[in-house]
Amino acid sequence: xxxxxxxxxxxxxxxxxxxxxxxxxxxxxxxxxxxxxxxxxxxxxxxxxxxxxxxxxxxxxxxxxxxxxxxxxxxxxxxxxxxxxxxxxxxxxxxxxxxxxxxxxxxxxxxxxxxxxxxxxxxxxxxxxxxxxxxxxxxxxxxxxxxxxxxxxxxxxxxxxxxxxxxxxxxxxxxxxxxxxxxxxxxxxxxxxxxxxxxxxxxxxxxxxxxxxxxxxxxxxxxxxxxxxxxxxxxxxxxxxxxxxxxxxxxxxxxxxxxxxxxxxxxxxxxxxxxxxxxxxxxxxxxxxxxxxxxxxxxxxxxxxxxxxxxxxxxxxxxxxxxxxxxxxxxxxxxxxxxxxxxxxxxxxxxxxxxxxxxxxxxxxxxxxxxxxxxxxx
Amino acid sequence: xxxxxxxxxxxxxxxxxxxxxxxxxxxxxxxxxxxxxxxxxxxxxxxxxxxxxxxxxxxxxxxxxxxxxxxxxxxxxxxxxxxxxxxxxxxxxxxxxxxxxxxxxxxxxxxxxxxxxxxxxxxxxxxxxxxxxxxxxxxxxxxxxxxxxxxxxxxxxxxxxxxxxxxxxxxxxxxxxxxxxxxxxxxxxxxxxxxxxxxxxxxxxxxxxxxxxxxxxxxxxxxxxxxxxxxxxxxxxxxxxxxxxxxxxxxx
Numbered sequence: 001x002x003x004x005x006x007x008x009x010x011x012x013x014x015x016x017x018x019x020x021x022x023x024x025x026x027x028x029x030x031x032x033x034x035x036x037x038x039x040x041x042x043x044x045x046x047x048x049x050x051x052x053x054x055x056x057x058x059x060x061x062x063x064x065x066x067x068x069x070x071x072x073x074x075x076x077x078x079x080x081x082x083x084x085x086x087x088x089x090x091x092x093x094x095x096x097x098x099x100x101x102x103x104x105x106x107x108x109x110x111x112x113x114x115x116x117x118x119x120x121x122x123x124x125x126x127x128x129x130x131x132x133x134x135x136x137x138x139x140x141x142x143x144x145x146x147x148x149x150x151x152x153x154x155x156x157x158x159x160x161x162x163x164x165x166x167x168x169x170x171x172x173x174x175x176x177x178x179x180x181x182x183x184x185x186x187x188x189x190x191x192x193x194x195x196x197x198x199x200x201x202x203x204x205x206x207x208x209x210x211x212x213x214x215x216x217x218x219x220x221x222x223x224x225x226x227x228x229x230x231x232x233x234x235x236x237x238x239x240x241x242x243x244x245x246x247x248x249x250x251x252x253x254x255x256x257x258x259x260x261x262x263x264x265x266x267x268x269x270x271x272x273x274x275x276x277x278x279x280x281x282x283x284x285x286x287x288x289x290x291x292x293x294x295x296x297x298x299x300x301x302x303x304x305x306x307x308x309x310x311x312x313x314x315x316x317x318x319x320x321x322x323x324x325x326x327x328x329x330x331x332x333x334x335x336x337x338x339x340x341x342x343x344x345x346x347x348x349x350x351x352x353x354x355x356x357x358x359x360x361x362x363x364x365x366x367x368x369x370x371x372x373x374x375x376x377x378x
Numbered sequence: 379x380x381x382x383x384x385x386x387x388x389x390x391x392x393x394x395x396x397x398x399x400x401x402x403x404x405x406x407x408x409x410x411x412x413x414x415x416x417x418x419x420x421x422x423x424x425x426x427x428x429x430x431x432x433x434x435x436x437x438x439x440x441x442x443x444x445x446x447x448x449x450x451x452x453x454x455x456x457x458x459x460x461x462x463x464x465x466x467x468x469x470x471x472x473x474x475x476x477x478x479x480x481x482x483x484x485x486x487x488x489x490x491x492x493x494x495x496x497x498x499x500x501x502x503x504x505x506x507x508x509x510x511x512x513x514x515x516x517x518x519x520x521x522x523x524x525x526x527x528x529x530x531x532x533x534x535x536x537x538x539x540x541x542x543x544x545x546x547x548x549x550x551x552x553x554x555x556x557x558x559x560x561x562x563x564x565x566x567x568x569x570x571x572x573x574x575x576x577x578x579x580x581x582x583x584x585x586x587x588x589x590x591x592x593x594x595x596x597x598x599x600x601x602x603x604x605x606x607x608x609x610x611x612x613x614x615x616x617x618x619x620x621x622x623x624x625x626x627x628x629x630x
Contacts, residue, residue: 277475277534280429281489281541282465285457291488295479 042345051343052350055334059350062171062325064162071161072174073122078161079177080126082154084133086147155181167242171325173354179244179326180313183251187312188305190252191259196289198264209260216257222318225250229322247319255312262304266297306366310359327351382407382545382576383428388437390423390600397423398434399600405545410577412587412608415597416623421580424597425547428578429467430460442466442544465493468538472550474530476522482509482533483518486540493541501540508536512566528559532566539570546570548579584628588612596620 015025052059061072137143143150158178162170170178197209216224228250233240240246270293278288298305317328325333331347334340340347383405390398397420405411415421426432427439433449440446441463452460477485486508487501496504509515512532514525522530531551538546548567552560564586571577571590581587587594587608594611596604604617615621 271475273471273473273475274477276431277469277471277477278489280431280464280467280469280547281537282461282493283489284461284493287492291492292477296477299479 043349047346047349048343049346051334051340051346055340055347058172058334059327059330059347060172061174062330063169064171064174065165065169068162068165071164073126075158075161075174076122077126077129078154078157080130081133082151084130085137085143085150167244168324170244172330173327175244175324176313176316176327177358179248179251179316179319180309183248183255183312184309186248186252187255187259187308190256192263192294194256194260195263195267198260199267213257213260216254217261219254221251221254221315222321224254225318226321228253243322243324247322247324251312251315255308258308258311259305262301262308263297265304266299266301267293269300270296303366303370306362306369310362313358313362314355327354380407381405382442383578384438384440385424385428386438388424388427388434388439390420390427390432390434397600398427400437401597401600401602403595403602403605405576405578407544408574408576409592410571410575410579410590411593411595412591413578413580413595413597414582414584414587414611414623419597420600421597422549425549425578425580428545428547429464429469431469461493465541466544468541468543468546470531470534470538470546470548470551472553474522474527474534474554476530476534476537478522481519481521482514482525485522485533486537489537490540505536505540508539509533511539512536513562526559527555528562531555531559531563535563535566535570545576545578548577548581550580550582552581552583582627584612584624596623598623 015029016022057066057069061069064072137147162174162178194209194213197205198213200206200209225247229243229246232246232249274292274296275288278292283291316326319326320329328351331351334347335344381404383403385401385403388398388401388403389396401420401424403411403424413421413424423432427434427446428441430446433452434446435449437448438445444459444463446463447459476482477488480488483502483505486505487496487498490496490501490504491498506515506518509518512535514529514532514536517525517529517533522533525533535546535551551567552563555563560583564583567577567579568586568590579587579591589608591608593605594608595602596611596615596617598619604611604615604620611620612624615624
């Protein structure tokens with residue numbers, strides 16, 4: 001009896017509580033049903049998903065040479081391991097979640113060589129690596145200490161695997177993900193330095209940092225990226241450097257200003273008594289900031305910093321103005337091709353789903369991280 | 379001349395508000411000095427000057443043979459002399475000010491490792507010894523937020539002791555505590571006093587003051603109005619203002 005009543009009660013409370021609610025329900029529910037029916041009908045019956053299938057390699061790795069794709073697989077396995085370790089040791093202790101996260105990453109990689117027969121094997125390999133890494137870091141808490149180091153080493157490995165093709169040929173979703181990671185990681189130390197600079201007791205440092213932050217925050221990203229792309233060859237004539245690195249420089253310099261503002265708000269949230277306690281123990285300003293102020297400040301700004309990672313990921317498509325083929329751009333290139341020009345909806349819907357999935361994983365991880373940090377010290 | 383803290387003609391203002399007006403105070407080695415006075419009289423400011431948490435405009439403070447820089451000198455940036463003084467002066471705050479992101483033991487070992495460059499193992503050994511002394515050895519791996527106020531304040535005392543200070547400053551150490559926790563903190567302080575630690579205590583616990591103090595100093599409107607043994611101050615105050623202050627605080 002009780003159980004059968006539950007859905008009725010729920011409906012009453014959430015859908016039909018007042019006359020206004022009932023009217024809204026009457027309008028919205030049929031509308032939603034109709035929308036999902038037509039989407040499903042189109043998705044299963046009409047849509048030609050083979051268009052996505054055939055172009056997967058371009059979507060995933062851009063113009064990356066086909067013969068080097070196995071190396072991308074190894075890189076994907078390294079990524080899976082790193083994500084598994086991170087989620088096991090630092091963020092969440094849920095196997096279900098880590099499986100979902102790693103399988104997503106592996107799925108991305110899977111798509112890269114979908115047409116390849118052995119892709120399924122590779123995919124399962126990546127998945128296994130991720131899950132194993134996750135359970136290892138759960139069982140051996142010591143791994144957590146080396147997470148940062150492992151990321152650095154892993155990243156050097158990935159770079160070494162991908163680099164032989166030439167940085168300008170890295171594209172598609174692989175490039176979007178790698179670019180986001182590097183830009184996010186590089187902008188944090190620079191942002192922290194700027195935030196401290198803005199609070200410096202030396203007027204010169206303070207003015208320069210404030211000026212830099214305010215200027216960057218009042219310029220559009222696309223302008224900064226383009227300007228830096230244009231200017232860098234002037235700084236080192238004869239060797240302009242790959243477009244990707246020049247774009248990375250622009251993103252890092254731009255987003256560091258935002259990180260600086262987040263970190264500054266975190267620094268302000270540390271009570272004065274904390275600094276006084278450290279001072280009264282004879283600690284020097286360097287150690288006070290490093291051991292007392294910064295850890296507490298960063299804890300407060302973790303959600304904002306994760307939001308920053310999402311911002312970077314979602315603005316990577318702007319790199320098209322310096323000629324880099326990211327995920328979105330790869331999709332557009334496919335549509336320009338007369339052979340697959342008619343599949344606009346399929347390609348865009350696929351990209352929509354991938355963006356949504358990656359963003360969901362990042363926000364979900366961030367929420368767990370936040371909850372864990374709050375729970376640790378109360 | 380066996381004094382460890384020597385304050386002469388100390389003047390301190392917060393902007394236009396003059397807080398300390400010519401304070402003179404000498405504190406001998408091993409002496410326990412309790413500072414009393416109405417709120418806003420400048421007693422907290424006075425002891426915060428001793429380890430340089432507050433700047434002063436005029437006068438001299440010498441701690442263990444080392445002179446503190448005044449405001450003008452600090453603007454030029456004389457951090458070295460300040461940290462040198464602070465190494466030898468422990469301070470316990472009203473709000474404990476433990477580091478919430480570090481465990482109890484890490485709270486205690488941080489400064490010895492960073493300032494005295496002790497090895498982690500030595501610092502931890504010493505930290506555990508101090509925790510045992512304040513009766514908290516079982517809580518070494520907890521975070522401050524998991525402890526009661528009284529326990530936190532005892533950790534704060536152990537943290538200050540870990541630097542082997544020559545002087546301990548207590549800024550209303552029991553004012554933020556629930557009544558039932560005041561005793562455990564006072565017990566630790568009493569023990570320190572009997573072991574011969576030099577202590578300067580700002581407190582409203584008059585019974586405790588009478589019991590442990592070698593000397594009681596009454597601060598009023600930024601000056602030392604009266605100083606003497608607990609008997610002199612509590613039983614036979616010479617000044618009218620001392621008398622009225624004591625009658626107000628001792629009534630209940």
